[in-house]
Amino acid sequence: MIKSYQKQQGIVLFFSLIILVLMTIIGVALAVNSTQSLRMAGAGAERIDAMASAQGAQDKAILANSDVMATMTAVLTTVDNDLGVSSTLTPLADGDTDCQPSITPTVGIFCRRVEISSAATFGRSNMGQVIVVVGVEKEVMGGS
Numbered sequence: 001m002i003k004s005y006q007k008q009q010g011i012v013l014f015f016s017l018i019i020l021v022l023m024t025i026i027g028v029a030l031a032v033n034s035t036q037s038l039r040m041a042g043a044g045a046e047r048i049d050a051m052a053s054a055q056g057a058q059d060k061a062i063l064a065n066s067d068v069m070a071t072m073t074a075v076l077t078t079v080d081n082d083l084g085v086s087s088t089l090t091p092l093a094d095g096d097t098d099c100q101p102s103i104t105p106t107v108g109i110f111c112r113r114v115e116i117s118s119a120a121t122f123g124r125s126n127m128g129q130v131i132v133v134v135g136v137e138k139e140v141m142g143g144s
Contacts (some may be wrong), residue, residue, distance in 0.1 A: 043123060047130065050122035054132040057085035057118045062136060065089060069114045069138040087118040092135070112138040 057080040064070075065076065069089070076089040092113040114136045122128045 009052045015019070042127075045130060050120040050128070051132065053083040053085050054118040054120040054130055056082050057081075057087050058116050058121070058132060058134055059088040059117070060096040061089060061116055069136065070112055072112075072114065085118050085119070085120045087116055090115045090117070102103040108137055108141060110141075111139055113137050 004052075036041075060080055061078050064078065065072075068076070072089065072091050074129045077086060078089070079086045092115055115133060116136060117131060119129060119131045122130065
């Protein structure tokens with residue numbers, strides 16, 4: 001009887017080691033998974049920051065060039081060093097065009113359309129890029 005009891009103690013030790021190895025493998029897998037989740041969340045946050053920077057640069061470009069938009073005929077590129085974004089203003093049509101429909105159309109008022117494209121980079125080694133494009137209509141008097 002004593003001999004069978006000693007054999008059972010060795011089996012308990014063997015199963016305890018197997019359970020310990022399985023728990024270690026599960027712990028390492030969870031640690032790797034959480035690290036990847038943190039990286040993905042960080043990349044998403046960087047992308048959102050880049051989008052906000054691009055939209056802010058567009059707002060700055062509109063404010064800085066609002067007087068030029070009515071008469072511009074060539075592509076204009078501005079770089080915002082504070083936000084790290086480059087914006088390109090492109091006139092869409094030569095001369096005056098009809099404005100988008102409004103409730104009360106005004107005779108003699110036409111529009112010049114400008115496309116503003118802002119590009120911001122993000123991520124490791126600036127490998128990601130966000131481009132935001134918006135169109136602006138500038139009202140002008142007919143024939144100007």
